[in-house]
Amino acid sequence: MRIRIPVLAGALALIAGLAPAAAQQVGPTIVVDVASGQVLQSDRGGTPWLPASLTKMMTTYVALRQVRAGRLSLDTGLVVSQRAFRSAPSKMGFRPGTVVTLDNALKMIMVKSANDVSVTIAEGVGGSVEAFAGMMNAEAQRLGMSGTRFINPNGLPGAGQQTTARDMALLARAMMREFPEQAQLWRIPAIRYGNRVMRNPNHLIGRYQGADGFKTGFTCASGFNVVATATRGGRQLIVVVLGATSARGRAETAAGLFERHFVSGGSGIGLDGIANDLSSGPPDIRDQTCRRRGPRGPVYIEAGEELDAEPVAAAHTADPGNLSYAQMMAQQQSRTARPGTRPTALAAMPGAVVSLLGPYRPSTDPVPVFIGSRAPATPPAGPALASAGNRAVTLPAAAPANVTVAPTPPAAAIAPAAGAIRGGAAPAAAIPVRHGAIAPTGAPMMLNGALPPERPATAPPRPAQRAAPATRQNRAANANRQTPRPAQRPQRPAAQP
Template sequence: MRICAPAFAATIALSLGAGVAMPPPAAAQQVGPTIVVDVATGQVLQSDRAGAPWLPASLTKMMTAYVALSQVRQGRVSLNTGLTVSQRAARAAPSKMGFRPGTVLTIDNALKIIMVKSANDVSITIAEGLGGSVENFAAMMNAEARRLGMTATHFVNPNGLPATGQQTSARDMAVLARALMREFPDQSLLWRMPAIRYGNRVIRNHNHLIGRYPGADGFKTGFTCASGFNVVATATRGGRQLIVVVLGATSARGRAETAAGLFERHFASFGGTGVSLDSVANDTFSAPANIRDQACRRRGRGGPVYIESGEDLENEPVASATDPGNLSYAQMMAQPSAGRRSAGMQAIAAASGQVPSLLGPYRPTMDPVPVFIGGASSAPPPARAVPAAPALAAV
């Protein structure tokens, strides 16, 4: 039995407004660092280990997009500048588009592809076209990270594939998302597209809040076994926009449900911590966690399977009380204590082992955005190399 998302959202909002006691966060061991930020004010509404180092996976592509858009803003390139796929790009590990060496595509199409498809080969194409090499582009990424105050972040490549020394924090990812929204509001389509269309293929966004959670309008997901399922998400309600970062969930569904639950909690209340995002401290001494055993495993015959290609929500069961690895932190947090449940919550609790979902049926707000190959033959000479930053202590 699935619970209707709007009805459940309203129930939670009423429960929160009534001051219902919440169970302790410690019950949710499968979720890593989280943070909730008000976009307009930069105030932190909730955080849990937000400065802890974590593996970014494909959240890395947010900085790839930021550097590319910065190059456009500086007039070095335009969105119609063509980039050529190299042998190195074509050999990239999946997820990728599979373009052949010599294929040309514009920066505009390349950015749309990496933000929806999260294509590793196209990310390398952007890096080589704008930086001359992956290594030089990574230096450009790190320079922008330093300028933005992302003190726990270090990039080694433009796509987030596993690499020694690559790390970030929930706090830093919120800083980056806020910078993209504030500096490039005219490019918001990049992070709110529900899908792209390439030829006859329709490729849906891995951010499963878009089209399923009311008001969701961004941003980017990331996944490797070591990092778990990460998401930077944004949503707007009543003119108020929030950023939620969830790192280290153990399933794509748990990642999306957790983010949705955190949105519900903070759209229902204007309280906060009184702390600004910039003042959240990063841990620059520890090494990132590796949660491979939790995120990529097979648990029991016929049970849920979490594998390295596990970005597809449709392949996962609905979260259930008998499958705690697929039960999100925010879902548990949002449920009132047994003695003070409303009639609606009692009905939910009586459901046959199912955990209520905050995600409705998929209803995209726009048609798939077309992307295509072709464009100018090459980009202008790459940007000047940026001096390497001192390595973080954890690197």
């Protein structure tokens, strides 16, 4: 009986706990230098792929272009429609008729990846989802994204929607170069809506040194996608990873590509030198991404984008998306090591994990977002005195002739002065007043919450206090008071017998 060499090699690999080499590949990847546009590495960069929520990058780009053209502003109010309300998760869940500004809507789709808010943007900017998709495709064509076509603003599955790693890198670079003042949109660690805090599913933000963008995407058919940016030593790179089979796997793979190319050169070609494959469609990797073996057989896990603390799999796992970049490199090294050479410690230790992601340390607090056409009410910014009673007294803008403006005192000096007023020990001239407040010459100014000065003799009498409950003593005292008694009624004559 003959056993072919490739078959034998594959069987030995499975016995050793290692997957065949072909199974170790994730989807397409590309690395691009932002300043020069030079491609540092491309692995199937022009292969068609499903974009999932990476689509929202183009939604944001189109909206910002319309703002720059003066057709609307970031404060423009957008109304949630029935169609937006019926969108599939992930979403904010706003009721029809809710108004949200374009600025808040863009933050929600770039961090929360809210599908309903994406539809709201499309309808508010383009008039309808279909018209906005036409605007998206027009911008893609203008940028040279020849392998990309959009059918909706959120990336939910649909016939004809596709992109490539090369096109996504081109779009990210265009957004960074054309709208540097909006960089916060793609680097926000988290947003806060009321009491809800929603963290960015991009695991590089706050965990990888220098990470400063960009956007993630997930569907079972597309796998876990990420367009990531990072800056180190004055150099900024774009990394695109498509088709990873876990959220942690895509982040570790992207971090590994950053590590490699921050210290190496490139291929010497631009993005125009990467050809898009226009002869085939994107694959469906649902079975590799969402199929998990449960107690009753295989099941599909749909909510992959919500898996924030997904553990890294052991080194012998055949699923490349669950491996850290260091584990994949260790497996490759253990396969290619020459006979007689000593493997590295990492490759010799099955299950060892060397993650390139550190503990979560966000650079900023969650950014607040809100609904409505205006921000929540805030206290007026005019000249006012803070008070213990939580009130503010706004003073006139111009000082009369007989008043003077007091200089700004240190904060520590205000509290002792207020205490002195309560005790009646501080003279009127020693009362400090905040900058902009007006103190009449020779007259004391009362801080809100402090006790008032002594009343003058001509002050009106205080209102009568509430009567004390009746007791034996005060009843006797009341009896001694000379109070007018009501006139007695005339007595009736006695009845005659």
